[in-house]
Amino acid sequence: MATVCNLSYRTEMVDGVPGAFVLKSVLSLNECADLQDAVRLLHDEKAAVLHDEKKPRRPSQHHIPTQMDPFVLAEIMRRLHPYMPTHAGPSNRAPLATDTPFLSPFLRSYYYHESDFSMPHYDKSFTHHEGVRGRILNFSAYSILFYLNDGFEGGHTTFFTDKSTATIAARVAPCAGDVLVFPHGSFPGCFPNPFHEGSTVTCGEKLLIRTDLVFSTMNQRPKLVPSDMTAAQSNPARLSQLVQEGRVKSLGPGLDECRCGDLEGLQTQVAAGWNCHTSRDRHGSSGLLWAAGGTFLWHSNNFSFLFVGGHLAIVQYLIESLGMRPVDDVQAHRRGYDGRSALHWAARNGHNDVVEYLVVHGGQSANTPAGDGTTPFHLAVWQNHQSTCALLLQLGADPHAVNSHGCNACMWASQSSAGNITMLEYLSGLQLDFERINSNGQGCLHKAAQRCNWDVCRWLCQRLTAPAHFEPNKEELNVPSRLAAISGDDKLAVFLRAEEVAFWQRQSLAA
16 A cells, blocks of 8 residues: 555544544545455455355355454554544543554455345454453454445445334445444443444445454553452452452442352342342343352462362352252353353353252253353363363263354364363363364364464374365365464464475375
8 A cells, every 4th residue: 555645534424323434535546446356356265165165145244354464554544543533432531552553453355246235233342351361451442444436326334223223323325435434342431332234235346344443441440460350259358359459340239249159248138139030240140150150269378279169159049049040040142151051150160069069959951052052061171171071971961062153072172272282182082073174164273273272283283184174264264374373373373384285285195
């Protein structure tokens, strides 16, 4: 992209959508033409894969994600910077990112053919955390759409007044070179997240690229450490301290007592009218789910001794005294966690005492599926709780279970942040299928590469035999080496690229 001296662009506010605006003619027509070619090339490659697999192209699913080198975005960021919001929202003082590119290098290219559309939806905010479970360092609060062409009919970006009505709040007609900026996500103090769609293209074709505007939280909150959430669940005094320091948020009466194992405090809240059957946190978790996942943490001088057990006394009280039914009490409304039960959370955190109680006395099946079919065994594998896996098998769990995405326990082990080879060997001893490929064309090697799990990648490369493990996945068309590069581990990407080349050489010699 050529450097331009003129950084003066006309701004048009989008009436009816607070915080939304259009910057006119940011990209030149020649730049738009080059980007159109790039978008078409990406989509032609995907279309070829779909054709080979005899799969139809869905009219509402037509974007391809691409991770770019931030250096490539330098010129467009220079053009946009003077016009971008300086803070995440009218009451959210998180500043536009400076420690990382304020335009996310994760781009999504869209190619709408005639009759194509995108369903009405909300755009979601992404977050970047410190370490595995650390504090939020950066988050997105605006969607950025680069319109690459015009001259087609239909294809407006249409905003609605709310989700429950079809009343149109505003319509933006794409014009080549224009940039549409509008709020997204649900961070406190930001503009409302507008419900919107890409309206049907009635004639011609529409091309655009979408990314996100990134803000920094580095000066917003006291520093978190990965153990904060665990410590908050250990005892009432520690929870109170962490809430006062702003390091964790209070869940409110009743839920906090379930979370930290304060049985006496919980009984006091119940006597004051707290209802365990209706109380939920903002992610749809009940007191039973918090108690099942809670962990005892005991401190002794310079060491922390972690007892692998949940708040069993709280779980028993909620079920036996207050009548909660673990079979029916499941998490709701949070993507990825929908349908998780107390047994899922106990298994995930390795709380064998709670796991056994919920199956033996709570009426839960060891194979209880979450909304997407994920089982407690999957989560125990993912968090490397081998003793919990063994207990679940004794209680009747099926180690061969597969979720709705086609993922089995081997894939959960491969994407574990710990990358535990001992768990892989354990699953191999159970005769589980490491060669399985899920519905997105991904296998264990793809999963391990995404998480930059070196040891797991080496272990798998010595054993996998199916070509699909070294081929591009279906949705993003990425081979394992590319996934490692996208995740930021260039050395692993080089290693995996060599393994891919070696595999195909062996295949050629064997042909």
